[in-house]
Amino acid sequence: MAAPVRIAPSILSADFARLGDEIAAVEAAGADLIHVDVMDGHYVPNITIGPAVVKAIKPHAKKPLDVHLMISPVDPFVEDFAKAGADIITVHPEAGPHVHRTLQFIRSLGKKPGVVLNPGTPIETIDNLMDLVDLVLIMSVNPGFGGQSFIESQIGKIAAARKRIDATGRDIALEVDGGINPETAKRCIAAGATVLVAGTAVFKGGAGQYAANIAALRG
Numbered sequence: 001m002a003a004p005v006r007i008a009p010s011i012l013s014a015d016f017a018r019l020g021d022e023i024a025a026v027e028a029a030g031a032d033l034i035h036v037d038v039m040d041g042h043y044v045p046n047i048t049i050g051p052a053v054v055k056a057i058k059p060h061a062k063k064p065l066d067v068h069l070m071i072s073p074v075d076p077f078v079e080d081f082a083k084a085g086a087d088i089i090t091v092h093p094e095a096g097p098h099v100h101r102t103l104q105f106i107r108s109l110g111k112k113p114g115v116v117l118n119p120g121t122p123i124e125t126i127d128n129l130m131d132l133v134d135l136v137l138i139m140s141v142n143p144g145f146g147g148q149s150f151i152e153s154q155i156g157k158i159a160a161a162r163k164r165i166d167a168t169g170r171d172i173a174l175e176v177d178g179g180i181n182p183e184t185a186k187r188c189i190a191a192g193a194t195v196l197v198a199g200t201a202v203f204k205g206g207a208g209q210y211a212a213n214i215a216a217l218r219g
Contacts, residue, residue, distance in 0.1 A: 005185070006032035006195045007214050008066050008175070011057070012048060012146050013199030019053070020060035026202060029210035033066040033088070035177070035197045037146075038081070043072035043095055044144035051077070051084040058085030066135075066197075068116065068177070070143050071095060075102055082109040090114035090137050090175075093125050103132040114175070118143060119151050123160040130168050135195075136161050140188075141178030146199045150179030155191050162192025182216040189219060 009031050014022035023034055036054060041047040054067060064087035071077060072095040081089060089106045093099040093115065106113035114135030115126055119142055126136060138158050141148035158176060165172045176188045177197035185196055202213050 003194070005189050005193065005218055006173075007202070007217055008033035008035040008195055008197045009202040009210075009214070010035040010037055010146065010177070010197050010199035012037045013203040019057050022203075022207075023057055023060045025207040026210050026214070027061070027063055029207075030214045031063060031202075033064050033195065034061050036065055036067045036086070038067060038069050038071060039144065040071035043074075043092070044070045046144045051080040054081060054084035054086060061085075064088060066090070066175075068137065069095070073097075075105070078102065078105055079109060082106070082111050086111060088112040088114055088135055090116045090135060092116045092118065092143075093121065094118070100129060100132065103129060107132070114173075116143075117157065117161075119154055123157050123164070126161070126164065130164060130170075130172070133172060135173040135175055136165065137175040137177055137197075138193075139178050140176055140180070140184070143178075148179055150181075150184045154178075155187055158188055158191040158193055165192075180217065182219070185217045186219050 009026045039046045039048040066088045067086035068090045074095040096102045103113040112134040116137040118139050140154040173195050175195035176193045180198040181201045
């Protein structure tokens with residue numbers, strides 16, 4: 001029997017005035033990872049948080065910090081986020097001149113490297129990176145903002161990524177981020193996803209609803 005899908009609540013949708021409490025609440029409600037969206041206002045049209053916030057929340061998180069770097073150039077900041085407490089660091093091929101080298105660098109820092117594909121980035125982009133990654137993240141919205149609608153064409157990309165992961169024989173997580181709700185979660189899981197990132201779908205309704213929200217995404 002396949003392992004149950006893991007849920008990674010995105011703190012982008014949390015109450016930023018109470019991040020430590022929010023992380024404790026979603027972990028108590030069943031979160032498996034804590035997803036941290038880092039945006040620079042350059043690679044994506046929004047600005048969120050930097051290494052100082054990751055360092056501040058690290059003591060509050062018992063689960064791994066899954067840090068998604070939507071910044072360009074990415075290489076100068078990788079070490080800062082590693083030192084701040086990121087456990088998984090995911091990067092976009094477009095965000096640095098040599099993604100292969102970036103992934104090697106993340107591994108050298110003792111962190112788990114991941115590669116992220118935007119909706120318009122071809123699946124073939126990961127073909128020469130599979131030996132370097134512990135996670136493949138398929139964006140099912142264009143990165144930059146929470147609350148967007150799921151892009152249906154990405155279901156086929158999830159399935160294509162699943163085939164590539166299975167061919168390696170390695171334990172590589174297949175994560176999906178964007179427009180995840182109980183309905184789209186089912187389709188992502190059916191296509192082969194093993195980790196789902198959700199912001200609005202987890203944090204809506206307040207802390208008393210977090211456990212039910214997370215359970216609904218697992219199906």
